[in-house]
Amino acid sequence: VKRTMKAYGKSKPDKDLSEMIEDARKKAVKRSALNFDQFETHLLSLNEHEETNAFTETARLLYSNEDFASRMLHLRDKEGFICDMDGVIYRGGVLIDGVKRFLSWIKHEKKKFTFLTNNSKHTPKQLQQRLERIGLHLEEEVFLTSAQSTAAFLLQQKPYNGTCFVIGGTGLHEAMDDVGFIETSEKPDYVIVGESDEYSHKEIIKATQLVHAGARLICTNSDVSDPVENGSIEPSGGAWVSVIEVATGKKAYFPGKPNPLMMRNALDRLNLHSSEAVMIGDRMETDVLSGIESNLSPVLVLSGVTKESDLEKFPYLPYLVLDNVGAIPPAEFEPDA
Known part of the structure; x- marks a missing residue:
C-alpha cells in the first residue's frame, strides 16, 4: 500500500479521507491522486474491526491498480x-x-x-500551418510523415537514378523530389501510392499497368481509412492500393506505421x-x-x-x-x- 501511495503522489492536504477512499474505487484513468500520509495516520488509529476491514478493502483496490500508477510514473520519466x-x-x-x-x-x-x-498527403510545412490555424505553434522540423519515411527507404534501396510513378498529394511528390527521384510514367522503378484528395480512375489504371509490367509497388502506409470532422471516415491509401494488388497479383510494401522503419526514423530525429x-x-x-x-x-x-x-x-x-x-x-x- 505504501509503495502504491507514493506512486500516486500527494493530493491537496484538505482532501477528505473518505473522498480519497471513494476515489480509489474509481476507474484508473479517472482516479485522483492519493495521499499516503493521511492513510498511514488513519491506519495507525484504527481500533474497531469494522474500520480495519474498510481500510483493508481500500488497500486491496489500490493494490489492484498499482500497475497503472507505476506505469504512469514510468511514462512520465x-x-x-x-x-x-x-x-x-x-x-x-x-x-x-x-x-x-x-x-x-x-x-x-x-x-x-x-x-x-x-497521412502522406501534406508536407511538414503544410502540417505546421494547419496546426497554427487551430492554435498550436510548432517548428516545421517537429513533423515526420510516412511520405518522408517512404522516400528515405527508397533512397536506401536505390541511391542513384531512381524513378517513380506517384499517386498522392503534395507531401509525397515533394518527399520523392527531395531524395532525387524522377517522376515518370515510362517504365518507372516504383509505383508509389499515398493519400490524395483527388484519386483518378485514369491514375489507378496506369499504376496497375506499370506494376503489371514490372514496377515495384509501394504504399506509404497500410491505413485503409482516415477519420474526418463529422466523426465518419474516408478511404485511405491502403484501401486504394489494394485495387492494384488484386488486379496484378503483386503485394505492396508499406514503409509507414506499423513498420518499425518509421519508428527508427523518429528515434533518429530525437537521438534517443x-x-x-x-x-x-x-x-x-x-x-x-x-x-x-x-x-x-x-x-x-x-x-x-x-x-x-x-x-x-x-x-x-x-x-x-x-x-x-x-x-x-x-x-x-x-x-x-
Whole structure:
C-alpha cells in the first residue's frame, strides 16, 4: 500500500479521507491522486474491526491498480514522446482536449517530441500551418510523415537514378523530389501510392499497368481509412492500393506505421534509444503495433479511431490506455497561461 501511495503522489492536504477512499474505487484513468500520509495516520488509529476491514478493502483496490500508477510514473520519466497526429492531436480540423496541457508539460519538463502521421498527403510545412490555424505553434522540423519515411527507404534501396510513378498529394511528390527521384510514367522503378484528395480512375489504371509490367509497388502506409470532422471516415491509401494488388497479383510494401522503419526514423530525429521514448497513438493496428514491435511502450488514447470496447479484438495490448494526451501530465501540473 505504501509503495502504491507514493506512486500516486500527494493530493491537496484538505482532501477528505473518505473522498480519497471513494476515489480509489474509481476507474484508473479517472482516479485522483492519493495521499499516503493521511492513510498511514488513519491506519495507525484504527481500533474497531469494522474500520480495519474498510481500510483493508481500500488497500486491496489500490493494490489492484498499482500497475497503472507505476506505469504512469514510468511514462512520465521517458525522455522522448513520439505522437501520432490524427486522432491524438486533432480530429478533422478540431484540436483534441488536453493537447495544449500536454505540450505545455512537455516544454516545462524539457522533453523531446516529434509528431508523425501516416497521412502522406501534406508536407511538414503544410502540417505546421494547419496546426497554427487551430492554435498550436510548432517548428516545421517537429513533423515526420510516412511520405518522408517512404522516400528515405527508397533512397536506401536505390541511391542513384531512381524513378517513380506517384499517386498522392503534395507531401509525397515533394518527399520523392527531395531524395532525387524522377517522376515518370515510362517504365518507372516504383509505383508509389499515398493519400490524395483527388484519386483518378485514369491514375489507378496506369499504376496497375506499370506494376503489371514490372514496377515495384509501394504504399506509404497500410491505413485503409482516415477519420474526418463529422466523426465518419474516408478511404485511405491502403484501401486504394489494394485495387492494384488484386488486379496484378503483386503485394505492396508499406514503409509507414506499423513498420518499425518509421519508428527508427523518429528515434533518429530525437537521438534517443527505444527504451528512452514512448509511442502515443489512437489505432491499435498501426500505432500500438508499431510501438510494440519497436519496444516503445505504446500508449493508446481513446480520442480517435480505437475505442475501449475494441481492445478485446486484438491479441496484444497497449502499455497504457488513456482518454487523451491531457492525462499524461501529473494532476498537480498547472500549464502557463
